[in-house]
Amino acid sequence: MTAHAARRAALLAQMAPGGVAVLATAPEVTRNSDCDYPYRHDSYFYYLSGFGEPESVLVLVAGGARGPARSILFCREKNSERKIWDGFRHGPDAARLACGVDAAFAIDELDAQMGKLLADAPALYYAHGGSAELDARVKLWLGDVKRQARSGVTAPAVVHNVLGLLDEMRLFKDDGEQATMRRACAISGQAHARAMRATRPGMREYAIEAELLYEFRRNGAQFPAYSPIVAAGANACVLHYHANNALVRDGELVLIDAGCELDGYAADITRTYPANGRFSAPQRQLYELVLAAQAAALDAVRPGQRYQAIHAAALAVLAQGMLDLGLLDRDKAGNADDVIANQSYLQFYMHGTGHWLGMDVHDVGAYRETAREGKPWRPLQPGMTLTVEPGLYVRPAAGVPEAFWHTGIRIEDDVLVTADGHAVLSGEAPKSVAAIEQLMQENA
Incomplete structure (x- = not known):
């Protein structure tokens, strides 16, 4: 006490x-x-x-x-x-x-x-x-x-x-809070790995969800921190999909957004992986783009950096990638700066790159310095915890390569701002293409 x-x-x-x-x-x-x-x-x-x-x-x-x-x-x-x-x-x-x-x-x-x-x-x-x-x-x-x-x-x-x-006060986590959140992230990461190992084409989304919930409770977590999202194929393009009852088909990606609550503190992790254990070439192109965007965003997490710089770093990578992969027509959209200025990216990326995390999954605390003129984005400080979660959501549309249709990808980690940079708390959930494919092939 x-x-x-x-x-x-x-x-x-x-x-x-x-x-x-x-x-x-x-x-x-x-x-x-x-x-x-x-x-x-x-x-x-x-x-x-x-x-x-x-x-x-x-x-x-x-x-x-x-x-x-x-x-x-x-x-x-x-x-x-x-x-x-x-x-x-x-x-x-x-x-x-x-x-x-x-x-x-x-x-x-x-x-x-x-x-x-x-x-x-x-x-x-x-x-x-x-x-x-x-x-x-x-x-x-x-x-x-x-x-x-x-x-x-x-x-x-x-x-x-x-x-x-x-x-x-709650925006800054003390040592005890940080330890609890690390444990919540470890349990949640193990649950994501379990779900990947269990996934097979022909399953229902709720069967995968059951693997998550089992791993949460087996390790002492009291609740899911929020209703888990298990979205296969086109369902992953629905940001807050909740039905979790569709059939998982061969060749589809599965997006899981789930974290446990442990002793009052939340984890919030998203992973996207192939139902059959192997990314197709188009899936891999989109996935690697989102992964690169997340890497750029993580590099921006350090003391003194303004909060919005995280989103800007991810957006710069995604905008260029949308042009390089043909999601956006260069003749119409212009260069990456134009894509950002004109918000053309919103067709495929319509949410922010993260939020505060703590006792609530969308935790409390101001994102801006409201007392200052212009309300600038607040600088990051040690003890803050947040998510970093870029994504891409490609629905059928004229001019969009059909190979990318019905593909939703989000990669989300939980991050602590430290005195010299940041620490990723959710590293136990496999994230690279190689790590995901190896894990799933071991159980094929």
Whole structure:
């Protein structure tokens, strides 16, 4: 719990003296009838508490005239009846010790306690607008405090969105977070390798997905970090394909975008490979182009480099390759600079080259320096983690060589910015043509 306590202290240091922050975890969600979806905590709440039970709220009170800084957890009471049905509950006393907070109360006491905690507090910090239920409760709490005005009690004069402070904190991963993400990437890389070994023409996409999910859980991951994409042939040209039920045919490529979640942290890896274990010549040409684009983008990942430079590096390679392979007509499209300036590349490459990665697969943090004039792209700094994922998606179209039709390729790795450059966390997933073909031929 040392890391969580340090994060709480870092947030408290940014708050106004005597200010109060409130963070609620995610609610349980009904799937159907009396069945819930598998429970997953709120990332912000867990980042500060390490507590995974539902119906929980963390309150932080910054030090000031009203006393020293405090952290207070509200959670479910112990319940012997529910323990029989649902399993262990900490209860306030055990939760206080487990989380290292100063005090803990039953969640049923939240409303009564908040009226006291907010009295004379100069500022309130919470995720306003994020939850209608929390917004309503905050309104009630503030109303209770305002009704004490005749007694000289004041309500917070300012309400801040606490997520802005936490987003900037979460953008930089400490050593423990980095270690967890490395393990999540290792498990996910092994799952991609397993899927490649298992793939045969004539399978269904969901059978390949099952190999991924088995490897995730077998190695201790709690969930997939997001719904896996297993897309064969033309399905790979659908960026967020989700059906995963088509037949995998001989001669097609298979695109898998999948990563596990381990102890609250996500991996996000994409690999593309031939169903029969051998790239055709046209497939190899496109694949090598995307691989070269990713190599150029990875070279741009280093401290001080602006975030957008990663995308620009990949795009320069892809634009030239689109011309060289005849995807774009030189007479109409011009040179690579023209392709970029006129956005002709969007026909085949319509997404960015990456995103932040962490507790959420599309993690929090600003991509631009919003406080500076012109809002320039922010420079990379050690401790940031991101994906690097160029792609090409070739649909049938006039003027496009038919040999490339129905081909979708994306290559995605998870990357940590280090003091002297970067480290690829997802190297266990085979990526080169030679490595992929060798792996698949070993099991042919």
